[in-house]
Amino acid sequence: MGMLFQKSGLLTTVQDLGRTGYQKDGFSVSGVMDRRSAIIANMLVDNPENEAVLEFMLVGPTIKFTSSTIIAITGGNFEPMINGKPAPMYTAIYANRGDVLELKFAKTGIWGYLSFSSKLDVPVVMGSRSTNIKCKIGGNHGQKIEKGEQVWFRIKKRYITSFLSRTIEPEDFSQKKKTIRVVLGPQDDYFQKKGIETFFSEDYLITEESDRMGYRLDGPYVAHKDGADIISDGIPLGAIQIPSHGKPIVMLADRQTTGGYAKIGTVISVDIPAFVQSKEGTAIHFEKVSVETAQRLYMEQEKDYDAIRKRIHRPCKEVIEPRLTAKRIEKLYTKQELQEDETWI
Amino acid sequence: MERPIAYPRILTAGDAAVVVEFGNEISPEINARIKTFHDILKDKKIPGIMDVIPTFRSVLINYEPAVLLYQDIVISIKETLQESGNVSETKKRIFRIPVCYGGIYGPDLKDVAEHAGMSEEEVIICHSKEPYLIYMLGFLPGFAYLGGLDPKLAIPRLQQPRKRIEAGSVGIGGEQTGIYPLVSPAGWRLIGRTPIKPYDPDRKIPILYEAGDYIQFDPITKEEYEIIEKQVAEGTYQCQIIE
Structure with missing residues (x-):
């Protein structure tokens, strides 16, 4: 059992944290665009971080559950509704058999994530459940999910511990102007000093030519020394390529493994989520940081994840207070008795 | 300076x-x-x-x-x-890749021969005489950037790329030659096709070769192509590797 897609959304795919280890063979990593939102979605329903989630873009899907499970919705604000009533984001919620979850147009952000305690039943291909549409592997037969399709769950899990504590403050992706931090290199020596200065002082706007492969930005020309072409080499996540037209392209989850344009810098890992959640027209100001700073921020994010984990695993106040607990249980019993009475009538 | x-x-x-x-x-x-x-x-x-x-x-x-x-x-x-x-020499692996040149598998062999001023047979001999070094894999899963094409065989890409070519197609584009690992659009001139699968996501090692390995093309007939194709489908074909 699982769920039926009554509407597909614009680009709904199954993703986990990506297919690593095969880039040397030419396979893109794929995986979620916004790792932080996907990791939090999994935490909220008590899944491992790398568990497969549904990722949707700008317009979300409408899903009818054909079996009960626990879900969490994170990422951009898609104004989720269950059976026509608003449902909270960044919170573990029950989805019962027959419930209809509607995800609309992203009011803020670009990418949304939906996690399931019952876990998606799609095959692991080369160590990952991520969809790679170009290679037609992973996820839902290597393709985006279409209207009328069904995706199954692989386990039955309708109970998680500390259910009531599993809620956190939603992240805010609404800023019209963002500072995104960058480590210089590997080909910063292909650029004029003036070009590097321009890059770090001017604002660059996110254009509509942006997808899972990369985001193109528009802004003042970044000058090379002599040409933008290099002998093709490997492209890391967040690499900022600048072709001869002088405008940055930030390489993302579905980036090709190698490329022949000079890369001025790399967006630091902790800033990728905020960057990918930026709508067309968002002004990006790039700020230079050292590798050491970037890695310190990375470790702080790890600590932040630990703190979230702790918080959502802590029994809530009502459970700690034994008397309150007793009262709650009492209510449950009386309710059950009533129900039993009803069935006798 | x-x-x-x-x-x-x-x-x-x-x-x-x-x-x-x-x-x-x-x-x-x-x-x-x-x-x-x-x-x-x-x-x-x-x-x-x-x-x-x-x-x-x-x-x-x-x-x-x-x-x-x-x-x-x-x-x-x-x-x-x-x-x-401190390592002076590394192990060299050469993968023998059977290729049926010309005919329906290599529709552009004639044009390549004309452009090079050779007969089709001479093109086949020239293309399959020496092993090619795999410089790197990229662009598509298992797409090998090969070094060592005889400059005589170099030919510009098609002006109008084909919308769809079969996996295993062997082509020449500019000064490069290679095998298309999966169905894709292609601008290279197709001179033949291999029945083996350089890329198979369901195989334990999805990609046959690695950067640094060599590829040696081995001309085969249409009949041999069909036999190997059947063996590949049944999972009984073993690619020949010379070490």
């Missing part, structure tokens, strides 16, 4: 990757050094190294900063460079 660059050098590529650059040209010598370095690094199985991409003249190492910090990986790289400097 800028000072000449001393190779190999380590370049930063964000907080989760580094580049080890061995030179700034395409040459079999640089590629051999990369293969040695990559092999040693692979054997070390350093925790935290996630994904390594060897290319024409550099190696991109993706790593997990929570396990391995920048200064740690730089130390590991320097050690690996030192060790790889």
Whole structure:
């Protein structure tokens, strides 16, 4: 059992944290665009971080559950509704058999994530459940999910511990102007000093030519020394390529493994989520940081994840207070008795 | 004047990757050094190294900063460079790839022959005489950038690319030759096709060969093609590897 897609959304795919280890063979990593939102979605329903989630873009899907499970919705604000009533984001919620979850147009952000305690039943291909549409592997037969399709769950899990504590403050992706931090290199020596200065002082706007492969930005020309072409080499996540037209392209989850344009810098890992959640027209100001700073921020994010984990695993106040607990249980019993009475009538 | 660059050098590529650059040209010598370095690094199985991409003249190492910090990986790289400097020769693997040239499998063989001023037979002999070095894999899964095409066979790409060609198609585009690992649009001139699958996602090792290996094309007849194709489908075909 699982769920039926009554509407597909614009680009709904199954993703986990990506297919690593095969880039040397030419396979893109794929995986979620916004790792932080996907990791939090999994935490909220008590899944491992790398568990497969549904990722949707700008317009979300409408899903009818054909079996009960626990879900969490994170990422951009898609104004989720269950059976026509608003449902909270960044919170573990029950989805019962027959419930209809509607995800609309992203009011803020670009990418949304939906996690399931019952876990998606799609095959692991080369160590990952991520969809790679170009290679037609992973996820839902290597393709985006279409209207009328069904995706199954692989386990039955309708109970998680500390259910009531599993809620956190939603992240805010609404800023019209963002500072995104960058480590210089590997080909910063292909650029004029003036070009590097321009890059770090001017604002660059996110254009509509942006997808899972990369985001193109528009802004003042970044000058090379002599040409933008290099002998093709490997492209890391967040690499900022600048072709001869002088405008940055930030390489993302579905980036090709190698490329022949000079890369001025790399967006630091902790800033990728905020960057990918930026709508067309968002002004990006790039700020230079050292590798050491970037890695310190990375470790702080790890600590932040630990703190979230702790918080959502802590029994809530009502459970700690034994008397309150007793009262709650009492209510449950009386309710059950009533129900039993009803069935006798 | 800028000072000449001393190779190999380590370049930063964000907080989760580094580049080890061995030179700034395409040459079999640089590629051999990369293969040695990559092999040693692979054997070390350093925790935290996630994904390594060897290319024409550099190696991109993706790593997990929570396990391995920048200064740690730089130390590991320097050690690996030192060790790889002591290795004089590496094992050479040559993959024999059966190819049926011409006919329905190689619709452009005639044009390539005309352009080169040769007969079709001469083109086949010339194309399959020497092994080709795989400089790197990229662009598509298992797409090998091969070095060593006889310049006589070089021919411009088609002006109008084909919308769809079959997996296994062997073509020439400009001064490059190669095998298309999956169905895709293609601008190269198709001279033949191999019945074997360089890429199969359901195989334990999805991609047959690695950067640094060699490919030797082996001309076969249409009948042999069909026999091998059947064996491949049944999973009984073994690709011949000369070490």
